[in-house]
Amino acid sequence: MCESTALKGETIILTGIPKSDEPERLVRQYGGEPVSFPLIRVQERADEDLQFIHRLNEYDWLIFTSQNGVKYFGQKLVRFNIAVNDVNHPKIAAVGSETEKALKEIGFQVHFKPSVFSADRFVVEFPDLADAGERCLFLRGSLAKETIKEGLINEVDEWTVYETVTDSEGPKKLIEFLAHTPKCTITFSSPSCVEVFVTEVIPHIVLEGYTIAAIGHVTEDALLTAGLPVHVKPEKYTMTSMIEKIAKLKGDSK
Template identity: 40%
Template sequence: MLKQSLRGKTVILTGSSMTTSILNRIQQLGGEAHAFPLIKIVEILEPYDHMQLEMARNFDWLIFTSQNAVDAFCAKMVRHKFFPSMIKGKIAAVGEKTRDRLEANGLTVDFMPSIYSADYFIEEFPTIIEGKPRCLFVRGSKAKDTIKNGLPFSVDEWVVYDTEDFLEHIQSIVNIIKSKEQPIIIFASPSAVNVFAIHIAPIVGWDSVKIASIGHITAHAIEKRGGHVTYQPNTYTMEAVIDEISNEEEEWND
């Protein structure tokens, strides 16, 4: 039986995709888990997507930094009957989940940075590259310019999805924060942080919650908006942040 390090704790997840396994793990640790997305991912559909796929197959490298980009890209592959074997170049991925999603769709990952961040990617990726490869960054509309501007060679971009505010759960989150003692809220992206800052923080404040962040970019967005990050694992995954929360809470309760 797992330690009950989250007994009496309420945990709110705000990302666009929540796995049952994460919710179950929180509950197994004794916590009360809620999945209340503050953002939603929408694939961008264009009439020339099939032409973009034809172009993509001829790049030396395809770069993915999120599961959402993989999902949108692979949805286009299925829609236009484009098979993994048709990709001629290599693939770089930031993050285990991104890699796993690529491999689940039949695509082989040839490079991952040691830390799952675009900042580390632009430092490490050039060290394995010879010459000036043709690279395509498959991204979302709100992705930063870190990869395009940070690599020492030309990078083309294909924006395949948009991140939209999702306000359906605002009142539910407010109600939980008002009724529970410092619930723990997990942020996995600056976009979710911004929705909280605009629609929830003015009502309940930042000090009414404990905040967990996945990634230093997300943590910076939280601090910039006036929040304080209590839990931030070195590994940028949901599993790691749950472990971090569990370990910290266990220490405080000892």
């Protein structure tokens, strides 16, 4: 456990889409100042709904890799007047504890979760539980990679339930903020945030003296590919773990 003053005098910038107030609460708990500048936003996609919404029980597994996928799936069930109990055949697979939590909140039990919260680990461990002949439906975002579809020998259909777009105000506000706030910590929770940061923000700032934190090796790879350093990456791919690790780094350096 870090000291309660580990982040005293530190500003922690959150670039992802806020899913709860827990990261900001934790930063303040350690004496830091959280600031949120979402670089991306998500919105529901409905163009494939009729193709899949009434066929859910044809699948053996529904696969979710994000809270957003769960959120928009839940909204579709409500819109089409489908109760959770009506989706009674497929088992549920989730990547990540937060995705699992979101599924439980709308009434679904999770039958499989990989030991590491990443799609590439999912495709390694999933065959230990699922038969090769079982059909899967991956409820994905528009920017999801082909890791699950190409990495499993199972038949995998993909239903894009939401899309990710650049936030119209976040990059501008972050540029203005960084102009007056040197040497803070910038956190990234997805490659999408990294892409927007690189294309929309970096050309307008001098990136020196900042601490950069990333959740997950895919986000880390995106930063490194862009030529940016990664100073903090937690072993557990959650916002809470990232804040904890930032607090430890900053606390140890004082």
